[in-house]
Amino acid sequence: MLVLENIxxxxxxxxxxxxxxxxxxxxxxxxxxxxxxxxxxxxxTHNSWALLTAEASIKSDDGEAGAGMVILRMLEREELRDHVVVVTRWFGGKHLGGDRFRHVQDAVRIFLDHLRES
Structure with a gap:
């Protein structure tokens, strides 16, 4: 399990x-x-995740509407199968609007970059 906190x-x-x-x-x-x-x-507040396998595409928003799909699309683009990616958010009291999707994308990108470097 790879966990990258405070990113x-x-x-x-x-x-x-x-x-x-x-x-x-x-x-x-x-x-x-x-x-x-x-x-x-x-x-x-949210542990949104996605998983791409040979049999299925699985995602969970965990209350962060659309976040699971963002993660899933990035896994599909990277063709990363059989690997779950979870983006965790602690809500800070102010709504982020569309920026929250950018942050989910950035978080997944950071994770993928870290995988490549390992």
Whole structure:
């Protein structure tokens, strides 16, 4: 499990991105459960995620409407299969409008860059 914390901050909202090998929706949910064992992530406002496998495209917005689709589209573009990516947001009290999608994209990009460098 790779966890990159405090990667983006905007108007009080803070973002992290996590991910790891994963082959099914059940494994993805198990990954989220493991991530949320850290109290900080359990208290997050949103843990949006996506997973691309040979059989299915799976996503969850976790209340951040559209975020799962943004993550999924980026995984499809990169052809990254069998790897769950989770973007976590702690809401800072101010609505970000469309900027929240840019932050989700940036978070996934940071994660993908980190994978390439490893």
């Amino acid at each position: 983006i901050s905007d108007r009080g909202s803070k973002y992290a991105v996590s991910g790891g090998p994963c082959g099914s929706e059940e494994e993805a949910k198990s990954f989220i459960k493991e991530l949320c064992r850290k109290k900080k992530f359990a208290k997050a």
